[in-house]
Amino acid sequence: MKSMITILFLFSCCFFYHPTLNAATYFVGKNKPFSSIKQALQHCKNGDTIIVETGLYKEGEIIIDKAVILKGNGQPVLDGNHQYQIITVKADYVSIDGFKLQHSGKSDVNDIAAIKVFNANYVTISNNIIDDAFWGILLQKSNHCTVINNRLKAYSNESNSGNGIHCWKGDSLIIANNTITGHRDGIYFEFVTNSIIQNNISEKNLRYGLHFMFSHNDTYISNRFQQNGSGVAVMYSHGVKMENNSFIENWGDGAYGLLLKEITDSYIYHNRFLRNTIGIHAEGTTRIKVEKNIFSNNGWAMRVQASCSDNNILYNNFQGNTFDIATNGSLMLNKFDHNYWDKYEGYDLNKDNIGDVPYRPVSLFSMIVERNPSAMMLFRSFMVTLFDKTEKVLPGIIPENLKDNFPLMKPLAL
Amino acid sequence: MKKIFKYVTADILRNKIVLAYTLLLMVISFSLFMLQDDASKGMLSLLNITLLIVPLTSIIFSAIYVYNSAEFIELLVSQPLKRKSIWLSLFYGLAAALSIAFFVGAGIPIIIYQPTSTGIIMIITGIVLSVIFVAIALLAAVLTRDKAKGIGITIMIWLFFALIFDGLILFILFQFEDYPLDKFMIFTSAFNPVDLCRILILLQMDVSALMGYTGAIFKDFFGSHVGSVVAGFVLLLWVIIPLWLSTRKFQKKDL
Numbered sequence: 001m002k003s004m005i006t007i008l009f010l011f012s013c014c015f016f017y018h019p020t021l022n023a024a025t026y027f028v029g030k031n032k033p034f035s036s037i038k039q040a041l042q043h044c045k046n047g048d049t050i051i052v053e054t055g056l057y058k059e060g061e062i063i064i065d066k067a068v069i070l071k072g073n074g075q076p077v078l079d080g081n082h083q084y085q086i087i088t089v090k091a092d093y094v095s096i097d098g099f100k101l102q103h104s105g106k107s108d109v110n111d112i113a114a115i116k117v118f119n120a121n122y123v124t125i126s127n128n129i130i131d132d133a134f135w136g137i138l139l140q141k142s143n144h145c146t147v148i149n150n151r152l153k154a155y156s157n158e159s160n161s162g163n164g165i166h167c168w169k170g171d172s173l174i175i176a177n178n179t180i181t182g183h184r185d186g187i188y189f190e191f192v193t194n195s196i197i198q199n200n201i202s203e204k205n206l207r208y209g210l211h212f213m214f215s216h217n218d219t220y221i222s223n224r225f226q227q228n229g230s231g232v233a234v235m236y237s238h239g240v241k242m243e244n245n246s247f248i249e250n251w252g253d254g255a256y257g258l259l260l261k262e263i264t265d266s267y268i269y270h271n272r273f274l275r276n277t278i279g280i281h282a283e284g285t286t287r288i289k290v291e292k293n294i295f296s297n298n299g300w301a302m303r304v305q306a307s308c309s310d311n312n313i314l315y316n317n318f319q320g321n322t323f324d325i326a327t328n329g330s331l332m333l334n335k336f337d338h339n340y341w342d343k344y345e346g347y348d349l350n351k352d353n354i355g356d357v358p359y360r361p362v363s364l365f366s367m368i369v370e371r372n373p374s375a376m377m378l379f380r381s382f383m384v385t386l387f388d389k390t391e392k393v394l395p396g397i398i399p400e401n402l403k404d405n406f407p408l409m410k411p412l413a414l
Numbered sequence: 415m416k417k418i419f420k421y422v423t424a425d426i427l428r429n430k431i432v433l434a435y436t437l438l439l440m441v442i443s444f445s446l447f448m449l450q451d452d453a454s455k456g457m458l459s460l461l462n463i464t465l466l467i468v469p470l471t472s473i474i475f476s477a478i479y480v481y482n483s484a485e486f487i488e489l490l491v492s493q494p495l496k497r498k499s500i501w502l503s504l505f506y507g508l509a510a511a512l513s514i515a516f517f518v519g520a521g522i523p524i525i526i527y528q529p530t531s532t533g534i535i536m537i538i539t540g541i542v543l544s545v546i547f548v549a550i551a552l553l554a555a556v557l558t559r560d561k562a563k564g565i566g567i568t569i570m571i572w573l574f575f576a577l578i579f580d581g582l583i584l585f586i587l588f589q590f591e592d593y594p595l596d597k598f599m600i601f602t603s604a605f606n607p608v609d610l611c612r613i614l615i616l617l618q619m620d621v622s623a624l625m626g627y628t629g630a631i632f633k634d635f636f637g638s639h640v641g642s643v644v645a646g647f648v649l650l651l652w653v654i655i656p657l658w659l660s661t662r663k664f665q666k667k668d669l
Binding site for chain 1: 600
């Protein structure tokens with residue numbers, strides 16, 4: 001009998017809506033046909049829409065295994081009661097829009113997330129607020145998904161917190177306009193290819209603002225990574241494009257604006273590195289082009305380890321950094337040309353805006369500090385300045401080949 | 415005592431060398447700020463001036479002044495005045511005059527071009543260094559009767575604090591590379607007022623770099639309230655101890 005009514009109901013829905021939509025719309029809320037989302041999900045079929053009205057919903061784990069559009073009207077709150085994963089998506093073409101998800105469970109064994117997408121493609125997660133979740137949005141083995149306009153905030157310490165937007169194995173994802181705070185890693189990518197990360201703000205996360213591993217041919221544009229525990233790490237990937245991002249105030253022992261490890265064939269263009277302990281730390285990188293970036297007021301603008309080769313660092317502005325470049329060996333196989341260095345003291349006789357003597361961006365003292373960090377206490381002491389000057393004239397310890405042959409006299413307009 | 419203090423201060427402020435010193439500081443500071451398009455770069459150059467020229471001028475000028483006013487001091491001693499108050503007012507006079515000279519010469523340009531926390535710390539350390547090196551100069555001057563020897567000692571003292579001390583520290587750092595020396599470094603910095611002042615300025619200027627590595631230890635110590643109180647106290651000791659020693663010596667000295 002019940003199923004008869006359901007069929008009748010569905011049939012009538014189809015009947016009424018058929019001319020405009022090939023799908024039904026269900027309403028969930030007080031004084032609506034359904035009082036819980038789970039009920040509505042049971043009744044709907046692929047392609048249907050569920051509109052959830054304002055209110056507090058404590059339904060445990062909601063599993064979506066049909067291609068439905070789940071839409072919140074007036075930011076309804078889904079509460080995980082500190083116990084459950086709030087939404088699990090297992091079907092393609094699901095859309096989740098306009099909810100507030102809060103208090104997900106926490107576990108040391110399972111990755112409990114506010115929204116977990118598992119093995120599903122073309123899923124869209126948009127305009128949600130995720131508050132106090134263990135993991136925020138977790139995409140596993142999912143392709144062509146879009147995560148857009150979400151705000152994530154977490155409050156715990158590193159040992160028991162998960163990542164904000166965590167993508168593991170995927171292709172063609174779009175992560176855009178999200179704000180992530182207080183998670184372990186703001187955005188985490190592992191085995192994700194051909195994806196775009198754009199216009200996100202990732203700040204005050206406990207570990208990395210963006211953590212990026214084995215993810216090839218991805219692009220990230222116009223993001224801001226600020227005051228994260230360790231900045232941003234991009235590792236073991238090739239074909240990564242980083243454009244127009246800001247890396248700001250990542251301070252601390254072992255905090256990097258951008259950590260590059262084993263990266264090849266990538267392009268770093270037009271980014272801003274401001275007030276970081278280390279702007280870029282490069283280790284084992286090959287064929288990277290660092291072009292038209294601003295490095296300003298960092299402790300170390302760049303640390304290029306001797307394991308890096310064939311990188312081109314061209315047309316950047318280095319201003320107000322304590323140290324411009326540091327390295328750990330005497331071998332240097334990278335090119336530093338046409339940059340503006342505010343510490344350059346050469347001259348330009350033919351007025352072509354290119355200094356006539358090469359600039360050596362590594363100071364002797366930075367090599368000393370590299371070997372013996374406590375020596376930092378002597379920085380800017382008269383004796384150290386003397387050492388640096390003599391070394392600049394007659395390089396003995398600093399890498400002979402690390403020099404800018406065409407230092408610019410004036411900063412580039414970037 | 416007040417009268418002697420007033421007399422000494424006025425006498426020094428009228429002194430052509432102090433006037434020249436003020437003017438020199440002023441010319442250097444203004445030209446540094448005006449030549450560099452970036453005011454913080456001007457601050458960097460000014461840092462070297464504060465840490466080198468200020469101690470040098472303070473110590474040598476004070477020593478010479480004390481030697482030159484030997485007859486005046488003898489005259490004062492013959493009056494019914496306490497030796498202690500004669501000596502202290504001499505110190506106050508010198509310290510006040512040189513502090514004013516620094517404040518006018520370098521402080522005002524800093525306030526105009528760089529009224530930040532770095533600038534304010536720079537002015538304070540400049541004045542503190544002036545006072546400390548006046549105290550040290552008085553000690554050196556009271557220890558030897560011979561003017562040439564006395565001035566030689568002051569130059570050696572300056573050289574020690576400005577150069578040799580840092581060289582020794584660097585030497586120790588590399589000899590004992592394998593040991594954790596961070597706490598030791600904080601401790602040794604107390605033995606050189608120039609280093610202490612430099613670190614206080616570094617904490618403002620290069621905070622990003624100091625946050626890295628063990629640098630964070632300096633930041634943690636000197637950046638905290640306890641640390642800055644300790645640093646201030648140590649600098650105060652650098653005034654009090656030489657002054658106390660020289661006063662005691664002057665009181666018993668056979669002029």
